[in-house]
Amino acid sequence: MSDDERVRETNDRFYAAMNALDIEEMDKVWFDDAEAICVHPGREAILGYESIRESWMMIFSATDSMMIASTGEVITVAGDVAWVVCLETISIMTEEGLAAAAAQATNIFRRRGAGWRMVVHHASPVPLTPQDEWPDVIN
């Protein structure tokens, strides 16, 4: 497997952990270190994996189900660092009902042994295209 493929696989596992609301899978993806940084959409940065982990536990406990998909990944590998820029589409079922959102993400990974670990996740909201403005081919 090439570095590109391994990075893509780790990025996919990150979104799989979110879909599964599974904190232990999240632990396996992240660089478990004080230098890890996470920016949830519309928020300031959370520093250090200990605090990042708490934020995921809060999100998971407040969420009945989550469907998140990553598309359009642009992957760059530079030695022992790699980054993926991708678009996230998100549907979340909460006690208050169904919410949909899109986010632009930058994910940075560091090589660890034969694999890669996420060291930065930065997601920021982007406007959703309203359904009546979808391309004709879909409607």
Add this chain to the structure above:
Amino acid sequence: MSDDERVRETNDRFYAAMNALDIEEMDKVWFDDAEAICVHPGREAILGYESIRESWMMIFSATDSMMIASTGEVITVAGDVAWVVCLETISIMTEEGLAAAAAQATNIFRRRGAGWRMVVHHASPVPLTPQDEWPDVIN
């Protein structure tokens, strides 16, 4: 000068180029390559420096003056790649009046020769604290 200091200096020059609305200074900061990626607040990613440069020219031409400051920089250097996570505070004077905003930024740099070049800029909006909620020490 240490790598940390050089990266900080390059990050500072990026914000100085914005403050000066100076596209040539911007050119000196960026990794002038198809792999460069820029995410302006609330937008999808722009791929490649050619398109990124156009976006800065549009922003600069629509702006009478801009005051942008970077604070709370967290700098990580890993070989020939480095990233800075920082908070941006922005005041922009446009034809429609004064606008203020805050953004969370992740900036990735690659080493080139003795210096560093920006290869990813991702800025995302964060809520401003209304003035009447500022800490007592300021009010």
